[in-house]
Amino acid sequence: MEPRQIIEKLGQLAERYEAELGQASDEQAIRAGQAAYLGNKGEVTALQKLMKDIEPKARKDVGRALNQTKERISKATDKALGEINQRRGREYLDRHVDLTLPGRPPVGVGAMHPLSIVMYDIVDVFVSMGFDVATGPEIETDYYNFAALNFPQDHPARDMQDTLFIKEGETLLRTHTSPVQIRTMLRRPLPIQIVAPGAVYRRDDDPTHSPMFFQIEGLLVDEGVSFADLKGVLEAFIHEVFGKDVKLRFRPSFFPFTEPSAEVDIQCIACKGEGCRLCSQTGWLEVLGSGMVDPNVLQEVGVDSERYTGFAFGIGVDRIAMLRYEGISSIKLFYENDPRFLSSFRR
Ligand SMILES: [Zn+2]
Known part of the structure; x- marks a missing residue:
């Protein structure tokens, strides 16, 4: 594959990953999705393995594109995980906390015997x-x-x-x-x-x-x-x-x-x-x-x-x-x- 093609492909992968993240409904799905790109057998990892065959002149550009793609995927992953956590917190509150209940009385102040x-x-x-x-x-x-x-x-x-x-x-x-x-x-x-x-x-x-x-x-x-x-x-x-x-x-x-x-x-x-x-x-x-x-x-x-x-x-x-x-x-x-x-x- 030509260096230019690799860089192009990396950009497509990042976009596709971000689109797929929108479908992931829980942490497990997000982690699995991330592994499909950045894991040992991931698609980004596969492209990284091509680096050694690239002519030295183009290696720098491909390397930069590779790093940008990984960072984009990581950031998108963190953001999606954060949103899932927030959603879980809200769901927990909805299930277990009744905000309409009256507050508890404050702890009594001690007095000398x-x-x-x-x-x-x-x-x-x-x-x-x-x-x-x-x-x-x-x-x-x-x-x-x-x-x-x-x-x-x-x-x-x-x-x-x-x-x-x-x-x-x-x-x-x-x-x-x-x-x-x-x-x-x-x-x-x-x-x-x-x-x-x-x-x-x-x-x-x-x-x-x-x-x-x-x-x-x-x-x-x-x-x-x-x-x-x-x-x-x-x-x-x-x-x-x-x-x-x-x-x-x-x-x-x-x-x-x-x-x-x-x-x-x-x-x-x-x-x-x-x-x-x-x-x-x-x-x-x-x-x-x-x-x-x-x-x-x-x-x-x-x-x-x-x-x-x-x-x-x-x-x-x-x-x-x-x-x-x-x-x-x-x-x-x-x-x-x-x-x-x-x-x-x-x-
Ligand atoms: Zn008396």
């Missing part, structure tokens, strides 16, 4: 009074949870009924945040002024008690700290959380690690002291325990109890939350994590 809200708010109040935040482990030893805090060996709090032991007499889930007092005094130089928020565990289970609940421990140790300082700090805290007009009272109590000890009541926020169901007709609500750090505890951690004094307090976060969000019937609601309950709180 009400106990976290209350915990952060309480910690903020004390931080603004100069307290640092300290933390400690939830799995404790008997020493940090009881012995160092002046609990006698036979104290009822150590009893199996209250404490969740991991190994009785050795390791346990902390029953209060007070071990953080000991850990902090052993680690930090005096003076110390900390609050320690965290989870604590007891064998309690009824509408007002959960086996896991949250406390915030407070500790201040320095020279010349008196009960008046304790009263001042706790009054400021109560007024910040419950309002400036809320009355409070200190009621003598007993804790092994404080002497003297006092429980703090606030005037019932529901009845303003008249007496109601919330306050069991007493007009008062217990909100926290406190006292002057027992000299035995200071001596246990090597603090000179002649020179230094301190006070400590423990606040029940769940208790404060139930008072702040009136109408919560059971402490369990805080731990069931029903989104409908949780989403009703905003910080």
